Amino acid sequence: MRREGSALHGFGVVTLKEVADHFTSILVVVLVVLVVATAVAVVRGAVDQIKEITAEDPFLFLRLFTRGGPLPLVALLSFLIPLIAIGLGFDSVNGEHNRRTLSRILSQPIYRDALLFGKFAAGLFTLSIALIVLWLLVIGFGLVGLGVPPNAEEMARALVLLVVTIAYGGFWFALALLFSIIFRSAATAALVSLGVWLFLTILWPLFSPALADAVTSAGDVLGVLDTRQMFARLSPSVLFNEIVAVVLDPSVRSTQQSMLAAMGLALIERGAIPDAPIPLLQSVLIVWPQIVGLVAGTIILFVIGYVVFQRQEVRA
Amino acid sequence: MSDNVIEVQDLTKRYNGTAVVKGISFSVARGEIFGLLGPNGAGKTTTILMLLGLSDISSGRARVLGYDPAREPLAVKRRVGYLPDQVGFYDNLTAAENLRYAARLMGIERGEREGKIKASLAHVGLADVMDQRVGTFSRGMRQRLGLAEILIKDAQIAILDEPTSGLDPQATVELLNIIRELKHQGVSVLLSSHLLERVQSVCDRVALFNQGNIALMGTVPDLGREVLGGGFRVEVEAEGQGLAERIAAIPGVQRVEAAGANRVLLFADRDVRPEAAAAVVAAGGRLLRLSVEEPSLEAIYTRYFQTHAGERHAA
Numbered sequence: 012m013r014r015e016g017s018a019l020h021g022f023g024v025v026t027l028k029e030v031a032d033h034f035t036s037i038l039v040v041v042l043v044v045l046v047v048a049t050a051v052a053v054v055r056g057a058v059d060q061i062k063e064i065t066a067e068d069p070f071l072f073l074r075l076f077t078r079g080g081p082l083p084l085v086a087l088l089s090f091l092i093p094l095i096a097i098g099l100g101f102d103s104v105n106g107e108h109n110r111r112t113l114s115r116i117l118s119q120p121i122y123r124d125a126l127l128f129g130k131f132a133a134g135l136f137t138l139s140i141a142l143i144v145l146w147l148l149v150i151g152f153g154l155v156g157l158g159v160p161p162n163a164e165e166m167a168r169a170l171v172l173l174v175v176t177i178a179y180g181g182f183w184f185a186l187a188l189l190f191s192i193i194f195r196s197a198a199t200a201a202l203v204s205l206g207v208w209l210f211l212t213i214l215w216p217l218f219s220p221a222l223a224d225a226v227t228s229a230g231d232v233l234g235v236l237d238t239r240q241m242f243a244r245l246s247p248s249v250l251f252n253e254i255v256a257v258v259l260d261p262s263v264r265s266t267q268q269s270m271l272a273a274m275g276l277a278l279i280e281r282g283a284i285p286d287a288p289i290p291l292l293q294s295v296l297i298v299w300p301q302i303v304g305l306v307a308g309t310i311i312l313f314v315i316g317y318v319v320f321q322r323q324e325v326r327a
Numbered sequence: 328m329s330d331n332v333i334e335v336q337d338l339t340k341r342y343n344g345t346a347v348v349k350g351i352s353f354s355v356a357r358g359e360i361f362g363l364l365g366p367n368g369a370g371k372t373t374t375i376l377m378l379l380g381l382s383d384i385s386s387g388r389a390r391v392l393g394y395d396p397a398r399e400p401l402a403v404k405r406r407v408g409y410l411p412d413q414v415g416f417y418d419n420l421t422a423a424e425n426l427r428y429a430a431r432l433m434g435i436e437r438g439e440r441e442g443k444i445k446a447s448l449a450h451v452g453l454a455d456v457m458d459q460r461v462g463t464f465s466r467g468m469r470q471r472l473g474l475a476e477i478l479i480k481d482a483q484i485a486i487l488d489e490p491t492s493g494l495d496p497q498a499t500v501e502l503l504n505i506i507r508e509l510k511h512q513g514v515s516v517l518l519s520s521h522l523l524e525r526v527q528s529v530c531d532r533v534a535l536f537n538q539g540n541i542a543l544m545g546t547v548p549d550l551g552r553e554v555l556g557g558g559f560r561v562e563v564e565a566e567g568q569g570l571a572e573r574i575a576a577i578p579g580v581q582r583v584e585a586a587g588a589n590r591v592l593l594f595a596d597r598d599v600r601p602e603a604a605a606a607v608v609a610a611g612g613r614l615l616r617l618s619v620e621e622p623s624l625e626a627i628y629t630r631y632f633q634t635h636a637g638e639r640h641a642a
Binding site: 021032 | 372373376379381382398399400401402404405407408409410411413414415416417418419428429431432433434473476
């Protein structure tokens, strides 16, 4: 059955209103300030460390993201960005139900699509603003602290990192949005989102190797490694960390390199010069499946939420 | 085309095989105040949501201003204002900001937006609190803010779900006055309520809902005749000789009861006040007081469900 009018009529109005809500929400502001402050502290530590140890590193600037203190910046981000994303999304739709505003808003000449798309776009936009601010602060601290300007290759890689980080945040936002559609209580949605986050980020990387070993018959070392890696990749945090490891270090030419190194093995590639940097495009190609996986996961979560929302009854 | 703004035929809504609205039919004429009355859970809100295209229609036909709410919901929603049961607003925004958001969703041009918001807030008596957060508003103020939203829309039909529930008497009177003004501006009003006496005073016609069916429909006096068998009670206070006999002879009067010195109560199937006055005057008496009690919806309702309670349990 064909409906008249655009499904996106009112989309811009909803987006603007939601963005305004996010920027005035105490919870979101506190979360963003917390993450940015932590990140800045970490980067200051990284600057001190880089000054001491490096002599002639061609990619000095990128070390800002991967070195420093007990927890490098990217590890911190992979852990804390989900927190901001969940904070943005957990009461998105059930909040409208609980404030009894949903039926009033939907009685205006708009489709439900516009409301949900608007909420998703506003969440992604707010997340992007927060991450761009964070990114600029890190680059700024790097410039001041290191006193060396980044070269074009480094800036390009840092930009790829920014985009991937937004996609990673988008996945968690879509998850929180989905739970805000499914559960009428905002507290339930928040707790379930946080539970999934803890499970996928902390528990899954610990349990997945054992599970992988249980399903595969013991074969050669590489086969076992492959299976373990496939299992671990069900966690978006693992995907994010794999992407970051390759994009921020031009000498890494496989997502298995670090694991092999930990086992005392070296990646053997015919005709390759060990540790020679590879171009950005090659780095991106290596982790392209992971990037696609993150975006696809986001889209799947959003589509499930969309279908559930369309079929939901308006009345409380 | 007929002058009905809402036409509903055999409208049915089923949730998982259970029908909650069972093939109802009714129509609302232009400029009419039509009441959907009945206990909670009788299917009133479900009917309203189907008319707005906010809930799927299982079977049957609905036309709102000639549009099919299932296929052309935007056309319907552009012309119909809706005040939901216990309407909610964004507590962190002011009254004007809430209306501004709604006005932008309606697609009202920036130029006329502010003027309309101010005018509608003044109309419902919220002009002096327009810059206060809605979080500080009482129930009655929220309901009035909801009506202001309908005014901004220039709606041809206002659909009000339980507009008076939870309001104190003063707020109820104010709200009913605004609803009457809507009618004077040519807006048709469809309102639902389970509070009968408050609604009786504003409705031109009512439909009594029972278990997803419309049990009774018509004007309140008509229903009174149908269910109570004539429900007018006229009280006459007059001085004179032999008045009671003369009054009892008026056609339509079924019974006369003495109610103290110089007072009689007439039970009639219509409003017999003119005839009663004429009778008193013709007998040379002095008419002191003449009042009529229309059949109350409450009585109609109670009687109807008493007589149909057996059927309901059997069903």
